[in-house]
Amino acid sequence: MSGYDPKAIERKWQQVWAEEKTWEVANPGQPGYEAAKPKSYVLEMLPYPSGEPHVGHLKTYAVGDAIAHFRRRHGFEVIHPMGYDSFGLPAENNAIKTGEPPRAATERSIESFRRQFREWGISIDWSRELATHTPEYYRWTQWIFLRLFEHGLAYRTEAPVQWCPKDATVLANEQVVDGRCERCGTEVVQRKLKQWFFKITDYAERLLADFDRLETWPEHVITMQRNWIGRSEGAEVVFRCEEVGVDFPVFTTRPDTLFGATFFVLAPEYPALDRLVAGTPAEDAVREYVAKAARESAEDRGAEGREKTGVSLGRSVVNPVNGEEIPMFVADYVLMEYGTGAIMAVPGHDERDYAFAKSFNLPIRRVIEGSDPETARDDEGLPYPGDGPMTGSGRFDGKGNRDAYEEIVAWLAEEGRGKTSVNYRLRDWLVSRQRYWGAPIPVVYCEQCGIVPVPDDQLPVELPEVDDYAPQGKSPLAAAEEWVATECPRCGKPARRETDTMDTFVDSSWYFIRYLDPRNEGAPWDRDAADHWLPVDQYIGGVEHAILHLMYARFFAKALADVGVLGVQEPFANLFAQGMITRDGAKMSKSRGNTVSPAEYVERYGADTARTYICFMGPPERDADWADEGVEGVNRFLSRLWRLCEEVEPMSAAELDPAAVRGDARTLLAKAHWAIDKASRDFQRGFQFNTVIAAVMELVNDAYRLKDGLYAEAEGVAAVRFATATAASLIFPFAPHLGAEIWERLNGTRLWEQAWPEADAELLSTDSVTLVVQVNGKLRDRIEAAADAPREELLRLARESEKVTRFLDGKEVVKEVVVPGKLVNLVVR
RNA sequence: GCGGGCGUGAUGAAAUUGGUAAACAUGCUGGCUUUAGGUGCCAGUGCUCGAAAGAGCUUGGGGGUUCGAGUCCCUCCGCCCGCACCA
Numbered sequence: 001m002s003g004y005d006p007k008a009i010e011r012k013w014q015q016v017w018a019e020e021k022t023w024e025v026a027n028p029g030q031p032g033y034e035a036a037k038p039k040s041y042v043l044e045m046l047p048y049p050s051g052e053p054h055v056g057h058l059k060t061y062a063v064g065d066a067i068a069h070f071r072r073r074h075g076f077e078v079i080h081p082m083g084y085d086s087f088g089l090p091a092e093n094n095a096i097k098t099g100e101p102p103r104a105a106t107e108r109s110i111e112s113f114r115r116q117f118r119e120w121g122i123s124i125d126w127s128r129e130l131a132t133h134t135p136e137y138y139r140w141t142q143w144i145f146l147r148l149f150e151h152g153l154a155y156r157t158e159a160p161v162q163w164c165p166k167d168a169t170v171l172a173n174e175q176v177v178d179g180r181c182e183r184c185g186t187e188v189v190q191r192k193l194k195q196w197f198f199k200i201t202d203y204a205e206r207l208l209a210d211f212d213r214l215e216t217w218p219e220h221v222i223t224m225q226r227n228w229i230g231r232s233e234g235a236e237v238v239f240r241c242e243e244v245g246v247d248f249p250v251f252t253t254r255p256d257t258l259f260g261a262t263f264f265v266l267a268p269e270y271p272a273l274d275r276l277v278a279g280t281p282a283e284d285a286v287r288e289y290v291a292k293a294a295r296e297s298a299e300d301r302g303a304e305g306r307e308k309t310g311v312s313l314g315r316s317v318v319n320p321v322n323g324e325e326i327p328m329f330v331a332d333y334v335l336m337e338y339g340t341g342a343i344m345a346v347p348g349h350d351e352r353d354y355a356f357a358k359s360f361n362l363p364i365r366r367v368i369e370g371s372d373p374e375t376a377r378d379d380e381g382l383p384y385p386g387d388g389p390m391t392g393s394g395r396f397d398g399k400g401n402r403d404a405y406e407e408i409v410a411w412l413a414e415e416g417r418g419k420t421s422v423n424y425r426l427r428d429w430l431v432s433r434q435r436y437w438g439a440p441i442p443v444v445y446c447e448q449c450g451i452v453p454v455p456d457d458q459l460p461v462e463l464p465e466v467d468d469y470a471p472q473g474k475s476p477l478a479a480a481e482e483w484v485a486t487e488c489p490r491c492g493k494p495a496r497r498e499t500d501t502m503d504t505f506v507d508s509s510w511y512f513i514r515y516l517d518p519r520n521e522g523a524p525w526d527r528d529a530a531d532h533w534l535p536v537d538q539y540i541g542g543v544e545h546a547i548l549h550l551m552y553a554r555f556f557a558k559a560l561a562d563v564g565v566l567g568v569q570e571p572f573a574n575l576f577a578q579g580m581i582t583r584d585g586a587k588m589s590k591s592r593g594n595t596v597s598p599a600e601y602v603e604r605y606g607a608d609t610a611r612t613y614i615c616f617m618g619p620p621e622r623d624a625d626w627a628d629e630g631v632e633g634v635n636r637f638l639s640r641l642w643r644l645c646e647e648v649e650p651m652s653a654a655e656l657d658p659a660a661v662r663g664d665a666r667t668l669l670a671k672a673h674w675a676i677d678k679a680s681r682d683f684q685r686g687f688q689f690n691t692v693i694a695a696v697m698e699l700v701n702d703a704y705r706l707k708d709g710l711y712a713e714a715e716g717v718a719a720v721r722f723a724t725a726t727a728a729s730l731i732f733p734f735a736p737h738l739g740a741e742i743w744e745r746l747n748g749t750r751l752w753e754q755a756w757p758e759a760d761a762e763l764l765s766t767d768s769v770t771l772v773v774q775v776n777g778k779l780r781d782r783i784e785a786a787a788d789a790p791r792e793e794l795l796r797l798a799r800e801s802e803k804v805t806r807f808l809d810g811k812e813v814v815k816e817v818v819v820p821g822k823l824v825n826l827v828v829r
Numbered sequence: 830g831c832g833g834g835c836g837u838g839a840u841g842a843a844a845u846u847g848g849u850a851a852a853c854a855u856g857c858u859g860g861c862u863u864u865a866g867g868u869g870c871c872a873g874u875g876c877u878c879g880a881a882a883g884a885g886c887u888u889g890g891g892g893g894u895u896c897g898a899g900u901c902c903c904u905c906c907g908c909c910c911g912c913a914c915c916a
Contacts, residue, residue, distance in 0.1 A: 220833045220911080227832065227912050234916080252916060265916095306914075338915045345916085351830095352914050425915055546911085616854075618842060622835090623909090629855050630841070636869095637854085643869090681845080691843065694853035701853090704870080772849045777897045779849060817896050822848050827896045 004642040006606025010737040014121055022752070023123040025079050027517065027529045040076035041533050042068040043512055045541030045549070049084045049109035049131075050091070053116050054588065055581045055614070055626065056542065058598045062611040063578055063620050063687065064540040065122045066733035070683055072123075073732075073756040079533055081128040081515040082117060084110050087138070088504045089167060089183060092437035095469040102437045102469070106133060116599060120607045121736050123752075128518045132507035137514065138439035139460035140524035141507055144556075145442060146453050147563045153199045154431075156451060160269060160336070161195055161430060162188040168471035169434045170195060172503060173427045175548070179300075190294065196441060196500065197428040200555045204229050204424045206569075207554055216574040218621070221546040228547050230425025235409045237418040239264060239317035239344060241328070246272055248317055251339035251423045254349065255412070256405040258321045259393035260367035261344040262357065264328045265310065268293035269336035273313075276328070282314040286330055293332045301332055308333055308356040319344070320417035321408065322394065331356060339423055347383065354383040367392045368401045429552065431503045436469050436476040438501030446488035446495040455489050461497070475499040508549055509556040512536055512571060524565070531567045539572040546577065576687065579623040581614070596626050608735035609635040615689035615734050638738055641700050641731070644707070644724045645742040653721050654714035658763060664706045665719035670763045672726040675699040677759035679730045689734065696730045699723055721746055729757055772823040773798045775807040783824075791818045798824040 017023065026032040044064035047057055068080040091102040091109075110131060117124060130137055148154040161170045166186035170193060175182045200207075208229055211222050234253035241248060248264070266273060268290045277283045289311040293301070310331030318325055326344075333352055334343050347357035347364040357364050366379060369388040375381035377391065390396045396404040412418030432441060440461045442454040454461055464483035466476050477499040478484060488495040510524070516533045517525040541549075553571050560566035580587065583594040601610045613634040617624040661669055678695040682688040703723040710716030725746045732739030732751055743751035766787060771794065773781040781803040785794055795816055798804055804826070811828035818824050 223833055224911055230912090230915065232915075250916080254916080301914085308914085333914045333916095335915070343916050350916070352916080355914090423915080425912095543910085616841090625841075627841070627855075633854050640869095685845080690841090691853080694843075697853055770849085774848085774897075777848095777895095782849075815896055817848090819848055823897090825848080825896055 004639040004738075006608055006638075006737070009741045010119070010121060010607055013737045013740050014118060017121075017123070018118070018126075021127070023080060024125045024127050025077055027526070028532050029528070034077045037075060037077035039533060040071045040078045040538070041512075041536045042071060042078055042080045042538045043515075043536045043540070045539070045545060046083045046085045046508065046511055047113060048088055048090075049086055049106060049113045051109060051112070053113050053598060055596045055598050056588075057113075058120065058610060059578055059581055059614050059620070060540055060542070061117065061120060061122045062614050062734070063576070063689070064538075065120075065611075065736075066615060066689060067538055067540070067687065068123055069733040069736065069752065070756065072752065073754065075755065079128075079515070080123055080125055081130075081518075082122075082124040082126070083128075083130040083511055083515065084113065084132065085504065085508050085511070086110060086131045086133040087438045087501075087507055089435065089437070092435060092469055093167075095437075101465075103133070106131075116602075119602055120598075120611065123736070128515045130511065130514055130518050132439075132504070132511060133437070135460045135462055136521075137511075138463075138507070140514065141439045141502065141510070142442040142454070142459050142461060143456060143524055144510060144560070145502065145506070146456065146459075147565070148198060148559060149443075149453055151559070151563055153202070153559055153562075154196060155199065156194055156196050158192060158194045159197075159430075160190050160192050163191040163193075164188050167435070168473065170430060170432065172430045172505070195430050196432040196502075197430055198555070198559075200429045200552075201424060201426055203555050203558050204231065204426050205422075206558055207426075207551065210554070210558075210570055213570045214573065214575075217572075218543075218575065218577045221543065221550065221575065221577055224546045225551055228426065228551065232423050232425075234421055234423065235412070235418050236340070236421040237320060237344065237412060239319065239342075241276070241315055241317045243315055244276060246276070248272075248342050249340050250342050250344050251421060252344060254346065254405075255408045255418070256390070256401040257346040257349045257367055258319065258344070258408060259390075259396070260346040260348045260365045261319050261326060262347060262363045262365055263326050263345045263353075263360075264317050265331045265334045265343050265345055265356070266313075266328065267334040267336040267341040268330055268332050270330070270341050273330060276315055277313055280314055282312060285311045286313060289330060296332075308352070308359050310356065310360070312360075320412060320415065327362075329356075329360070337427065338425065348379075349383055349385060351383050351385070365392060429503075429555070431506055432500035433503055434471055434473070434475045434500055436463075436466060436471070436501065438504060439463075439507065440477065441498040441500050441502055443498045444486055444488060444495045445498065446491060446493060448493055449488055449490045449495075452488055452490050452495070458489065463501075475501065477501070505548060505552050509552045510560070512553075513560075513566070527565065527567070534566075534568045535571055535573045538574045538576065540576045540578060542580070543577040550575070576621070578620050579618075581617075581624055581626055583626045585625055601631060605631060605635045606638075606737075608738045609638055612638065612693060612731070612734040616693045618690055620687055620689060637697055637700065638731075638735060640704065641696075641724070641727055641742070642738065644700065644703055644720070645728070645745060647707075648717060648721050648724055649745050651711065651717045651721075652714060653718035656715065656718045656722060658760060661715065661719070664709055665713075665716050666763075668702060668706050668710065668719045668723050670766070671699055671702045672723045673759045673763040675730060676726060676757045677764060680756065680759070683733075693731070693734065696727050699727050699730075703727070726757060729754065769821050771798075771821070773801060773804050774823060774825040775804060776827055777825060780804050780807055787821065791820075794818055794820075794824055798826065 042064055044060045068078050072078045086106045091106045094105055095102045145154055162176045163170050164181035164186050166184050167181060176188050180187055208231060232253055234251055235255040236249050236251055239248045277286045310329045313328040315328045316325040317328055345353035347353040348366045364382055366382060369391050370376040370381040370384045371386055371388060372381055387401050390399050390401055390404045409420055440463055442461045444452045444454060446452050464480040466480050469476050484497050486495055486497050513525050513530055517529045520526060557571040558569055561569055583596055586594060588595045613631045616634055675695045679692045682691045703720055707720050710720050725743060728739045728742035740751045768784050769787050771783050771785055772779055773783055781801045783797050785797055808828060813826050814829050815827035
């Protein structure tokens with residue numbers, strides 16, 4: 001025996017698949033298009049090519065590839081493409097450090113990723129490969145930008161934005177975590193800058209509503225997005241400052257507490273603030289407070305348990321429900337980004353307002369009775385956030401606060417002082433970056449015409465070569481004078497190009513559509529091709545993209561549908577969020593020195609072992625810790641399967657008649673069909689690959705136990721052959737090279753062209769079954785009985801058992817429970 | 830604080846509708862093969878008592894429903910993830 005040689009086997013099949021372009025599929029209307037087959041779009045999130053792929057990538061593509069293979073063998077025409085999210089900061093930061101242009105380093109990484117994906121044997125349609133940093137791709141990223149611009153969905157405005165001093169760029173809200181840059185961990189600061197935004201807030205409602213259109217998404221991902229969008233219902237109520245004649249609308253979720261408002265607060269960034277205090281005694285104090293707030297980081301401002309600070313404005317507003325004048329303050333616990341940047345403060349029923357009122361000695365008033373009868377009406381139980389009857393609220397007294405809520409809003413609306421309102425936490429998506437390595441924003445600034453979009457026929461706006469990649473507070477593109485200086489496409493006069501580039505999340509928000517028609521030079525995609533393949537039937541990736549990428553891509557699909565170039569509202573019908581692979585219980589990182597290099601394991605054990613191990617570690621959605629012993633265990637199993645094949649291959653076998661087979665041959669055959677059944681069900685039940693593989697292991701174990709006896713007869717040999725080929729067939733989605741090799745040796749055909757096996761119901765059922773006998777729910781014996789034995793027969797057998805009678809002696813059986821095929825339970829007293 | 834997830838042997842984990850807890854794998858122990866080591870094959874391995882037969886106990890803790898609970902209900906504890914001065 002020559003032993004399991006994964007290297008030789010894997011090289012052989014990878015060559016076959018590459019030469020024959022096995023995994024390529026054609027679009028409708030193209031030669032080779034399979035009209036009869038239902039389509040299935042299986043997609044893993046595209047990798048950011050940096051250095052070498054890591055085990056996280058291996059897991060994503062091992063899981064996705066298993067699904068792709070499974071679907072193909074169920075008769076689907078599976079499209080399974082691959083590409084690279086190749087614009088981005090790491091390559092650029094590397095360029096700043098080493099001087100090597102980002103393009104060179106990126107293309108080297110792509111090369112390495114491509115090679116390893118091939119070595120892993122992933123069944124990719126390479127004819128559709130793309131990279132987002134190529135002009136052929138970002139030309140269409142720019143094209144999409146222009147369409148959004150035309151539809152008012154891309155706009156430029158000056159706004160306070162989050163600036164990362166280290167990466168020297170602004171960031172989207174989603175890319176700031178706890179006041180720090182999501183990428184490098186540096187504290188962000190606020191700056192006021194003119195920036196490009198996408199109007200994702202217009203889509204807040206649809207992004208929420210269309211969760212209903214999704215088939216299978218993990219509940220927690222939906223929840224995270226729902227929280228992020230942060231819809232809250234309430235009312236907008238207008239308070240007026242008579243002294244200066246300005247209206248201050250506020251958003252509140254508690255209009256029922258309006259009578260309890262005892263003061264009013266503006267955010268430090270509130271635009272009308274200057275005007276309010278100019279020339280008043282409060283001016284200096286307010287200016288100072290605002291300046292101090294501006295200096296503080298977002299993280300410090302949001303710190304937990306922070307003392308409430310603020311300054312009185314010396315002005316007041318009128319509460320529209322009772323005409324009362326209440327004092328105005330500026331305080332940093334009110335955020336300009338949320339609501340209207342102003343609040344009515346109800347210290348009796350809001351904790352934050354309560355804390356502020358305590359510090360500033362402001363009145364605290366109860367307007368809703370508490371639930372505790374002892375303190376329902378006095379000030380002991382304040383602040384009280386719950387429900388109850390209204391009090392101190394004029395004509396609403398005695399009503400439940402929920403009813404009063406509706407009536408107060410209706411009344412305000414009549415008076416023109418308020419209306420129902422819905423507020424979102426979601427902000428518009430800030431897409432400009434003051435960095436080099438991204439798609440240039442395709443607009444031109446003309447003194448005469450203003451912002452002028454670059455015409456479609458002048459795309460792509462190519463990224464110019466520059467000498468210095470280091471950002472100087474503005475994009476390195478600004479230094480490319482020749483490139484910046486252009487002429488206005490509208491009037492022909494000298495004009496300047498936009499020097500910011502687009503957030504890389506823009507690139508990855510539509511790549512899955514480009515795959516469908518990747519070489520199209522006249523359009524981003526052919527509409528028929530997109531309509532045919534979309535939506536993605538199964539999307540696979542890490543949960544770290546739950547909000548950013550997945551929400552942006554959902555927004556893009558809707559926006560593109562509105563633009564009229566796409567036919568789906570939701571790009572990803574089913575999402576599978578895989579768990580992380582850890583080492584020694586910790587996230588892998590270079591600084592920790594606990595990384596696992598897939599290449600090393602592929603070299604030592606082969607890709608089949610590495611892939612199968614990853615799928616065997618546990619349910620793929622769960623985090624799992626890498627263990628070298630586990631890899632060896634899986635390698636041992638694949639070797640066992642291989643040796644079984646080598647052993648039976650040369651033996652002569654008889655034709656098998658499943659109906660006539662008896663004895664061990666039948667036992668093994670039945671086991672094979674059990675494995676088919678189990679594997680098929682578990683595969684579909686949430687991709688429980690670990691138990692699929694365990695079932696194949698059981699089959700191989702049984703074959704080993706029975707084979708020596710079976711080899712005596714040609715029928716027995718046939719049974720072992722069948723078990724071996726079945727094991728190869730079932731393990732194929734995880735170990736495609738080994739599966740294909742064994743199948744070819746035993747059956748002479750190509751495994752991936754064979755339909756997924758179906759279990760023979762005849763062989764799944766057995767004549768006799770083992771039943772458990774319990775007395776008072778405790779296991780006492782097991783009995784063999786005919787599968788169709790009647791209840792009386794089962795009870796007789798159970799009572800006859802010696803092990804059972806011991807527990808029945810001197811007792812009275814008060815109840816007999818019989819579950820056919822499972823158990824008998826005798827209840828005694 | 831709000832939302833979501835999880836808690837089962839020495840370890841990774843199984844357990845379709847409530848019906849044999851611990852499949853499969855790792856690790857460990859023993860046997861066979863081998864000059865030896867490794868590999869390979871076979872067997873054993875939840876805990877306690879017991880020489881054994883056997884008995885009792887066991888799914889984070891406590892309680893409940895049921896003939897029967899890892900699974901359903903209540904309650905408490907612990908860990909992980911997301912959001913968080915969001916009006």
